[in-house]
Amino acid sequence: MATATPSVDPSDMHHAVEQTWGGRVRVWRKIFSTALSERLVYRGDFALGTLMRFLPIVTQIFLWWAIYDSIAASEAAESTGSLTADSSALPQAANENRADAVQIGGFGFRDMVAYYLLTMLARAFSSMPGLASGIAQQIREGEIKRYLIQPIDLISFLLINRVAHKVAYYAIAIAPFGLVFFLCRDYFVAGFPPPHLFIAFLGSLVMGFLIGFFLEAAIGMIGFWFLEVSSLLFLYMLFSFFLSGHMFPISLLPDGIEWVVNLLPLKYLAYFPAAVFLGKIPDEDLPMEMAIEAAWLVFFIVICRWSYSRGVARYSGYGG
Amino acid sequence: MQGAEYQGAEWMRYVRVFGTFARNSLVRDMTFRANFVIECLSSLGWTLMNVGFYLIIFQFTGSIGEDTGWDRERFFLFLATTWFINSIVQAFFMPNAEEFSELIRTGGLDFALLKPIDTQFLISFRRVSWSSLANFLAGMVIAGVALTRLATREVDPHIPTLASSILYVLFCMCGIAIMYSLMICLSATSIWLGRNQTLYNFWFYITNFSRYPMEIYNRGWGTPLYGFFTFIVPVLVVVNVPARLLAKPIDPRTSEEWMLVGWALVATLMSVLFSRWVFRRALGSYRSASS
Numbered sequence: 110m111a112t113a114t115p116s117v118d119p120s121d122m123h124h125a126v127e128q129t130w131g132g133r134v135r136v137w138r139k140i141f142s143t144a145l146s147e148r149l150v151y152r153g154d155f156a157l158g159t160l161m162r163f164l165p166i167v168t169q170i171f172l173w174w175a176i177y178d179s180i181a182a183s184e185a186a187e188s189t190g191s192l193t194a195d196s197s198a199l200p201q202a203a204n205e206n207r208a209d210a211v212q213i214g215g216f217g218f219r220d221m222v223a224y225y226l227l228t229m230l231a232r233a234f235s236s237m238p239g240l241a242s243g244i245a246q247q248i249r250e251g252e253i254k255r256y257l258i259q260p261i262d263l264i265s266f267l268l269i270n271r272v273a274h275k276v277a278y279y280a281i282a283i284a285p286f287g288l289v290f291f292l293c294r295d296y297f298v299a300g301f302p303p304p305h306l307f308i309a310f311l312g313s314l315v316m317g318f319l320i321g322f323f324l325e326a327a328i329g330m331i332g333f334w335f336l337e338v339s340s341l342l343f344l345y346m347l348f349s350f351f352l353s354g355h356m357f358p359i360s361l362l363p364d365g366i367e368w369v370v371n372l373l374p375l376k377y378l379a380y381f382p383a384a385v386f387l388g389k390i391p392d393e394d395l396p397m398e399m400a401i402e403a404a405w406l407v408f409f410i411v412i413c414r415w416s417y418s419r420g421v422a423r424y425s426g427y428g429g
Numbered sequence: 430m431q432g433a434e435y436q437g438a439e440w441m442r443y444v445r446v447f448g449t450f451a452r453n454s455l456v457r458d459m460t461f462r463a464n465f466v467i468e469c470l471s472s473l474g475w476t477l478m479n480v481g482f483y484l485i486i487f488q489f490t491g492s493i494g495e496d497t498g499w500d501r502e503r504f505f506l507f508l509a510t511t512w513f514i515n516s517i518v519q520a521f522f523m524p525n526a527e528e529f530s531e532l533i534r535t536g537g538l539d540f541a542l543l544k545p546i547d548t549q550f551l552i553s554f555r556r557v558s559w560s561s562l563a564n565f566l567a568g569m570v571i572a573g574v575a576l577t578r579l580a581t582r583e584v585d586p587h588i589p590t591l592a593s594s595i596l597y598v599l600f601c602m603c604g605i606a607i608m609y610s611l612m613i614c615l616s617a618t619s620i621w622l623g624r625n626q627t628l629y630n631f632w633f634y635i636t637n638f639s640r641y642p643m644e645i646y647n648r649g650w651g652t653p654l655y656g657f658f659t660f661i662v663p664v665l666v667v668v669n670v671p672a673r674l675l676a677k678p679i680d681p682r683t684s685e686e687w688m689l690v691g692w693a694l695v696a697t698l699m700s701v702l703f704s705r706w707v708f709r710r711a712l713g714s715y716r717s718a719s720s
Contacts, residue, residue, distance in 0.1 A: 164634040167654070168641060175494035175645035176486060182495040213489045340467045347474045351481065361485055 136261065137269050144273035149280075160285040162229070169225050177218040181211045214360035215389055221358070222296040226289065227383035228355055233282065234314045235321035235353075235378040237271065241345075244329025245338040254426040264326060264417060271322055302386055309395055313382040316402050320377050323409035330413065333420030354380025360389070374405040446546065447554050454557040468560035476512065476567040483508065497644045502582065503676040504642075505575035510672040511640050512568030513601055518608045520561035525553050526612050526632075530619040538715060549708050553613065579676075589675050597675040600690070603697040604667035608636070610704035611662065617704075617711035639664040642672075663696040 211217065216224060244267070247253045256263040302310065328345060332338050350356055353375040362370055370376065381402065384390050390398055458465050483504065486493075493499040499507065529552050532538045541551050580588045589597070615632060638646070638658050643665040646655040658665045670693040673686070 158630070161630065161634055165637050168637050171645045171648075171651055172493070172641055174648075175497070175642075176490050178495045179492050179497075180490045183491055340470075343467070343471050343474075347471075347478065351478050356478070356482055357485065361489075363485075363488065 137265070140266060140269045141273045144270045145277050149277050156281050156285055159282045160288070163285070163289045166222075166225055166229070166289075170222050173218060173221045177211050177213075177221075180213070184211065214358055214362075216358055216360070217298070219296045219298045220387055220389075222293065223298075223387060224358055224383050226293055226296070227386050228379040230286065231314060231317055231379045231382040232355060233278065233286075234275070234382075235317040237321050237325045240267070240271070240322070240325040241329035241342050242339060244326060245332030245336075245342075248329075248332040248420070248424070249336050251426050253421075253424065257421065257424075257426075264413060267326065268322060271318075275318065297387075299388055302388060306385060306388060306395075309399060310382055310386045312399060313377065313385050313402065316399075316406050317377050317379075317382055320374060320402070320406050320409055323406070323413045324374070327409060327413040327416055330416040330420050333416070333424055349375050349378060352376070353378040354383070358384070360384075374409070377402050377405065443546075443550060446550075450554055451557045455559055458559045465560050469563035472516075472561065472564045473567055476564060476571075479508070480505075480571065493642055494645050497642055498677060499642045499644075502575045502579040503587075505571055506579070506676040507642060507668065507672040509568045509572035509575060510597075510601065510604075510675070511668045512564050512571065514604045514608065514668060515636070516561050516564035516568060517605050518612070519564070520558050522553060522609050522612050523561070524556040524558045526616040528552075528556060529616045533619055533715070542712075542715075548712060549613070549705065553609070587676070587678060590679060593674050593679045596679075596690075597671050600671035600674060600693060603693055604671060606697050607663055607667050607700045610700035611635070611664065613704040614707050617708045620711040620715050635662065636664060636667075639667045639669075643669045659692075660696075663693075663700065666693040666696055 212220075244263075253263065256266070301307070328338065328342060331341065335341075352359065352370050352373060355378075359367060359370050359376055359380050381390075381398070385395070487501040487504075491500055493504055529538075532541065532552065538552075541548055544551055576589070580586055612632065638654070643655065643659065646652075646658070646665070655665070666689065670690055674690070
C-alpha cells in the first residue's frame with residue numbers, strides 16, 4: 110500500500126461527496142473531453158497515415174490473386190488433363206471466374222481481400238498501442254500512487270481515455286476507411302450483410318475493443334510482480350498477430366492446430382468480427398459464439414480487476 | 430602514382446573509421462546484454478511467423494502465381510534473399526537514418542558537418558545494430574534448407590552453378606545499394622521537413638512491395654505499379670533479380686530476363702548517384718537548429 114497516510118480533512122469530505130453517480134459521470138466526461146481534444150491536434154498527419162496504412166493491402170491483393178490463380182490452374186490441369194494448354198487462351202473473364210470458384214479455408218479470392226480490409230477495421234477497435242507498457246511504466250516509476258490517493262479508479266480512467274482516443278480516431282479515420290472500402294466494394298461478393306449479422310458484427314467489434322483493453326491491461330498489471338514486461342509483451346504481440354487472424358484467416362490453419370486456436374480468445378481481436386461480417390460463421394453457431402465471446406470478456410474483466418487489487422496490495426511506493 | 434597512393438590511404442582511413450564505429454556499437458550493444466538477446470529473439474520470432482505463414486500458403490498451392498515457377502523451395506530461397514538484404518539494411522543503415530532526423534531536429538548535424546570526413550559517410554555508418562544480424566543467420570538457415578530440398582527433390586531438381594552464386598552475391602549487394610539510396614533520399618527529406626517521423630512507416634510500406642516475386646504485380650491494375658516500382662523507384666529488382674539468379678536455372682533465359690539483370694546494374698548506379706545528389710542538395714539547404 111502507498112506509504113502516504115491520508116489524514117482526514119475537509120477536502121476528503123469533498124471527495125466523498127464526489128463519489129455519487131452524478132459526480133462520477135462528471136469526472137468521466139471531463140476525462141473523455143480532455144483526451145479527445147488531445148487526440149485531435151495532429152489530425153491531418155493522422156488521416157494521411159491511416160490512408161498509407163492500407164498500402165500493404167495492395168501487396169496482399171496481388172499475392173492472393175497469384176495464389177488463387179495457381180490453385181485454379183492446377184485444379185483445371187487435374188480435371189481436364191491435356192486441355193491445360195488451352196486454358197491460357199481463354200478470355201480474361203473466364204479466367205477470373207475460374208479463380209473465383211476456388212476456395213481455401215472457406216474463403217474465395219474476393220472474400221480474402223474483403224477479409225483483410227475487415228481485419229483492419231477490427232484491429233482499429235481492438236488494438237491498444239502502449240496500454241500494457243504504459244501501465245507497467247506507471248507502476249515502475251511510481252506514478253500509480255496518484256490513483257491510490259486520488260478518488261479516480263485507474264482502470265476506468267484508462268478505459269475512458271481509450272474510448273476517447275478511439276472516438277477521435279474514427280472521427281478522422283472514417284474518411285480514409287470509407288474511401289478504401291468504397292474503392293474495394295467489388296471484393297465484397299455477398300454485398301452488405303443482413304441486419305442480424307450486421308448487429309452481431311457491431312457487437313463483436315465493441316466486445317473486441319473491450320477484450321483487447323482488459324486483456325492488455327491485465328498484462329500491464331504483471332508489472333506489479335515483474336518490473337520489466339516488455340519481453341512478455343512482445344511475446345504476446347507476436348502470438349496475437351499470428352493467431353488473431355491479422356496475418357491470415359485462422360480457418361487456413363491445419364485442422365490439428367485450428368481447433369486449439371479457436372479455443373483461444375485472440376481470434377476475437379481480428380478474425381471473428383471479419384468472419385461474422387462475411388457470413389463465414391453459420392447462423393446456428395452465431396449466438397453460441399457471441400456468448401463465448403461475452404464470457405471471455407467477463408473473464409478478462411475479472412482477471413484485470415483481481416490482479417489490480419492484488420497488485421495494489423503488494424505495491425509499495427516511496428518518496429514523493 | 431602519388432594520386433593513387435593518396436586515394437588508397439584515404440580509402441583505408443574510411444575503412445578504419447568504420448571499424449571503430451562497428452566496434453563502438455558492439456560495445457554498446459554488449460553493455461545491455463539481456464536487451465540484445467531479446468532483440469535477437471524478437472526478430473527471430475518474426476522470421477518464424479513468416480515462415481509459418483508461407484508454409485500454410487504452400488499447403489494449398491504449388492506455386493505463387495500460375496507458371497511463374499516460384500514453387501515452395503524456390504520461393505523460400507526468395508524469402509531468404511529478402512531476409513539477407515533487409516537484415517543488412519536494418520543492421521547498418523536503419524539506426525543511422527532514424528538518428529539522422531534527430532540530428533537535424535536538435536541541430537547535432539552541425540557537429541557532423543565540421544568533422545574532417547565525408548558527411549554522408551559519417552551519418553550513414555555511425556551506428557551498427559548488431560542484433561539485426563540475427564535475421565541474417567535466420568536467412569542462412571532458410572536458404573540452407575531450401576537449397577538442400579531443391580537439390581534433392583525428385584521433380585525438377587536444381588543446383589545453382591558457381592557462376593549463378595557469384596552473380597547472386599553481386600546482385601544482393603546491388604539490392605542493398607538500392608535500398609541504401611532510397612533510405613538516404615527519404616532521410617534527406619527530413620532536412621526540408623524539419624522532422625520525418627513517418628520515415629520508418631513509409632520505408633516499410635514501400636519495401637513491402639519488394640517482398641514478393643514481381644510477376645504477381647504485372648496484371649490488371651497492377652501494371653502501372655509494376656512499372657513504377659521497377660523503373661522509377663526500383664525496389665522490385667532489389668530481391669527479384671538476385672533471387673531469380675540463384676533459384677532458377679541460368680540457362681535458358683529470355684533476352685527480356687537478361688535485360689532486367691542489366692537494368693538492375695544500371696538502376697543501382699543511378700540510385701546511388703541520385704541519392705548522393707539529393708543528399709548534397711538537402712545539405713545545401715540545411716539551416717542549423719541550434720543557438
